[in-house]
Amino acid sequence: MNIDAIRAAALRIKGHARRTPLLSSPFLDEIAGRRVLVKPECLQHTGSFKFRGGWSAVSNLDDAARKTGVIAFSSGNHAQGVALAAASHGTTAVIIMPEDAPTLKIANTKALGAEVILYNRHTTDRDALGDEVARDRGLTLIKPFDNADVIAGQGTVGLEIAEDAKAMGITHADVAVCCGGGGLTSGIALALQADAPDMVVRPVEPAGFDDVARSLVSGQIEKNASQAGSICDAIMTQQAGNMTFPIMKSLCGAGIVVSDDDALRAMGHAFERLKLVAEPGGAVALAAALFHPDTLTQDTVIAVISGGNVDASMFARALATLQ
Known part of the structure; x- marks a missing residue:
């Protein structure tokens, strides 16, 4: 992985992915005690940054692999990104999703034309299931973060x-x-190393799933003890990737950990002040910017809202924090 791969992905994505702006609000600045800029990838196609990586990967397949079809595993955002990218390239997608994924994400993935296979997070080895289906059907597996083309796409x-x-x-x-x-984190870190070397990328995770923060301290990949227990379904991974962690170890600052309540409050403020709809896992970076000022070192913080695919009941919980 290098900046050239990210620039090549940017050329493939141009005209297909939305270029999202940097937004600001004086009310958010006041809460944070510093300047806050928000990168709203919740406005991206399929409601998250994952469309970038999905398009980057599918568009870079050779004709034979693309014709046969692709497979991915995801709680919903990578699923939708790959499903739309596959449909746009005239091929098929099989998506393996946890059965407790948000209903909206499962429904949207199916609506985009993908075949969805559900599994139990607690009893099924997701990676083994994906490898088996890919092998049996001759499909190309597009992993959610440990894939060079995916990382390059997120780096845009x-x-x-x-x-x-x-x-x-x-x-x-x-x-x-x-x-x-770590696909988005490592991709952004590589891009900023080249184009904005005085910016520091800070990985943000929900409490109980802070494997990257712990890994950056220990210097080796740490695992989370559980695969459930947070409302931040989009970022409840067991561990960082073998490709992504070395990049984060080399280029990122210390990790930041926020609570589910922080994520809900950040969702509420994103809607109230910027009219943005964020999902819990997509709001943790903004939560760090707003509610964990002592963890930050610069006068400006840029927070990426990575996704906005949230069920109505969960969004209602977020709005209730404003009362």
Whole structure:
């Protein structure tokens, strides 16, 4: 993985992915005690940054592999990104999803034309299931984060942050990124290393799933003890990827851990002040910016809202925090 791969992905994605802006609100600045800029990938196609990686991977397959079809496993955002990318390229997608994934994400993935196979998080080895189905059907497996083309696609978020921040006169910032397996975090870190080297990427995770924060301290990949127990389904991964962790270890600052309640409050503020709909896992970076000021080092923090695919009942819980 290098900046050239990210720039190549940007060329493949151009005209297909939305270029999301950097947004601001004086009310958010007041809460955080510093300047806050928000990168709203909840406005991306399929409601999350995952469309970038999905398009990058599918568009870079050879003709034979693309014709046969692809398979992915995901709680919903990578699922939808790959499903739409596959449909747009005229091929099929099989998506393996946990049976407790949000109903909206399962329904949307099916609506985008993908075949959905559900599994139990507690009793089924997801990776083994994916490998088996891929092998039996001759499908190309597009992993959610440990895939070079996926990381390159997610890295285009970093290219846009660097360019837009520079246009605003910003060269130094903490860049808070919602982190599960590390595809988005590592991709952004690589892009900023090249185009905005004075910005520091800060992985943000929900409490109980802070494997990246712990891994950055220990210097080796740590695992989470559980695969359930947070409302932040999009980033409830067991551990960082073998491809993503070395990048994060080399380029990222210390991780930040936030509570589910923090994520809900951040969702409420994103809607109230920026009119954005964020899902819990997509709001943890904003939660870090707003409610954990002592963990940040720069006068400006750029928070990536990574997704907005949230069920109505969960969004109602977030709005209730504003009362």
